[in-house]
Amino acid sequence: MSQPGDPPLHGGPARPGAGTSDAEPPARARGRWWPVATAGIVAFAAVFRLTALHAIGSRNVYLTFFPAVVLAALYGGLWAGLLATALCALAADYFLIDPPGFGGMPLADWIGMGVFLIAGAMIAGVTEAMHRARVRARAAAIEARHAVRAARQEEALRTLNAELAAANTRLTSHVAGLHEANERVLAANREAAKAGAELQRVNRALKALSDSNQALTRAAGETEYLQEVCRIVQRDCGYAMIWIGHAADDPARSVQPVAQAGFDEGYLQTLNLTWADTERGRGPTGTAIRTGRPAGCRNLRTDPAFAPWREEACRRGFGSSLAVPVIAGGRAIGAITVYSCEPGAFSTDEEGLLGELAGDVSSGITALRLRAAHAADEQALRAERDAVRDREEELNAIYENAPLIMLLVDGDHRIQKANRQAVAAAGAGAGGLLGRRAGEALHCAHLRDDPRGCGFGPACAHCSLRHAVTATIDSGRGHQQLEVAMMSGPAEAARTNTYLLSTRRLNVRGAPRALVTMQDITSRKQAEEALQRARAELELRVADRTARLRALASELTLTEERERRRIAQVLHDDLQQLLVGARLRLEAVRGRTEARPLADDLERIERLLGESGDVARDLSHELSPTVLHEHGLAAGLRWLGRWMLERHGLDVQVDAADAAEALAPDVKVLVYQAVRELLFNVVKHAGVRAARVTVAPPAGGLVEVVVSDAGKGFAAPAPAEPAPGGGFGLFSIRERLALFGGRLETGNGANGGSRCRLILPLAGRARDPMPPGSLPRPAAGPRGQPAPRAETRGAHRPAAPPRESIRVLLADDHNILRDGLAVVLNTQPGIEVVGFAADGEEAVALAASLQPQVVVMDVSMPRLDGIAATRQIAAACPQIKVIGLTMHADEDSREAMRAAGAVECLVKTGPTEDLVAAICAATGTAPPRPPAAA
16 A cells, blocks of 8 residues: 555656655656656667567567566556556567467467566566655655754744743733633622522412412313413413413314413414324424423424414414423323413423413312312202102102002011001001001901911911012012902901002111002902903804804805706706707708708808807806816816906916815805906906916915906905995905905005905815705706606617618717707718617616717716716727717816717717717718718
8 A cells, every 4th residue: 555655656746745855766757758758668679679680589589578667667667667568568479479469379479478468567566666665765764854853843832832821821810810800790790680580480470370379269160260370371471372272082182272361363273283193283282282291392483393383473473382281180181382472482490380380270170170070969969869859759659649558568577667558458547557467457367367366377378478578578589460369358258359469679777678569459350250251151152153154154155056056057958958959950950952942041040059059058157167066176267267268358377286176165166256256356457468376285274275467456455345236246255255264365466466365274064065966957858758768779770770880879868969969960871879878877888788889978967977987988898989078168078078088079069060070080980971962
């Protein structure tokens, strides 16, 4: 590391004061020329080496360059030596090494050049070190000479300074004496002024403290006291403004001014202070409340913490402020903040005095709050005493005037207090009851069982009153509304009275007591028993009348249905059969040659007869649908749905469970009629063309039938009274269902529309609404003539037909219809009627004996109906084909016939061509051709 006096390493001129001297060689003083000199030395060495090339040879390439490096280093220093080494290496490469240039230099030349560069650098370094050693030695000699010269000068200066110091000491002693006297005078003046100011401040503070304490005695409330304190401090201490703020515990931790005095002009309204650690809480007031220590601002104009309020404070001329916390209960509940017009106006002593004022204010607030709380407690106590006195008077009034026997009984079961009702019941004065037992007061009939009185007789061990009082006093468990029966009165006229007993334990002057309340309910119990007997008798009568009404309702329903079926049977067995027979006869007449001129009239008559038959059939179905009685309620409801669609365009979806067949027959008829009436209501009022009938599976012994639609629904509850004009409406449905133990519920569905629920019990009067033999069947033949019995093969049949003819047996209980069918079929070629049967049993017997190919079977026949007869024929003679005939167009009867074994089931009012075609289809033959015209 270079010394301060060393020359620069680059060999340039030395800076002033860098340690250069006149002893340094002139060549180094002219150091700015060292590069030129170095280049000249290298050039001389290169020229000399080239000149002596022939004499020296090409081996020692760097022979003349080493002296050049030494000379350059001695002249210019380290940097000159390094420059000379580099220039020599370049000159040797380009002038002495073959080939020239670094790219093709052999390895030996590279090594030689590297050795030369290293040696040159070392020579430059050594030379520089030698030069610097010489310079330092020369500088040390110069510094030694300078030190000797300086020591001599310092010695002379010390002598001169000693003389001057002695003179100055003498002068200073005189001046110090003067200054000391002056300082003593000034100190005395300052102490006097300070003592006066301090005395004045203390006096003002003491006066303020004294006046504030007096204000506490005069103040009626906390706000008035704080306002008076602010006024006194501002007046006595001369502050520009003083205000007291309350630290609120709201979420914003706001500081709310409660009192102030001095120059304000709305300043407090602009503060918006908080004691939270925010920008508006870092002022003197917020800091004092948050930290619990005094906080001040010596200069409002420069203190950055006072920035939010600086503009308003400067506008009012405030210069400094000080806030001291008001501590109560170990926490700051507010602060006293004072303002002065001068910066730095508050001293430490003044801060302490204001702290004492804050302590007095805290004590005053506490005292005022205790005073207010004490006054409130006294007022509450007086109010409570008044309330207790009023309550006591009220309870005494209730106790004395209550229509109950009220007794206060001690642990010995002796009466300590009794109300007027108890005195009246005992028949003695109030004083006569005290000390007596309850049984004596109530004239218990068991008192005579033991001379010692109440509590000692044999019955006393089971006395409910005694046990209740004992349990209440011993365990504190009271009783409520406990019925107690007691025998009272003399032995010859003893009666049992019933009391409603309630007990409750009370502590009277530390002793347990039982408050016994008794209400004589003997009359009420007697009335209840009489009412219970009357109710039981009435329920028996109602049940009997209800059963009679249900029986009458069932009988009425059965009677109506029998009459309907009678009329329907008359229409079916008389009118319809006559019409069908007439149509068949007319059809047979139309086939004759002599009737052809009357063909149009006969066709018109046949059409009228067919329409008459349809009307009679529809009327028969409306009066009493055969499918309901023959196939059950589910089939009847499905037929009703199809009939409503055909007649009124109402698409009824029926979902009926087979379990509905468990209903009694009269209930089935009622359900059918009710559903039909409800569907008529849908057609008339709902405004829709679809409805749904659901018969739910039985549950809990009940069957539920629901008729619903998606129409207008019920605008108001269903009427509870019959509509004018009568009819089987909702009221009648509800009444009849009630008589059968069911009910009707009407309302609107969840998605709109009406919803009616019929709920009926499964159990009913299990009897047939149309008992066998209740109505005689109409004669099958002409009116007034008995129906013919079955005919054998030899009777009522034409001459022997050809062998290929289809053998047909006719089974029908109507003679006219059988004759008409026989006439029509016998006119058909290839068809032979071989016998007739008037009921199902005859049809089965003749089928077995005659072995016809086809049996034309009526569905409804006496003794054995067509469905059962078909089932027996199909089982006994499966080769015989059965074709059913029915007056009813319902699909259920036709399906029943097919299920029994019939190949087809046709309507009697249909064309005879359908019957002929069915007979041919059953036997697998082609339909016969009509006979040719003559």
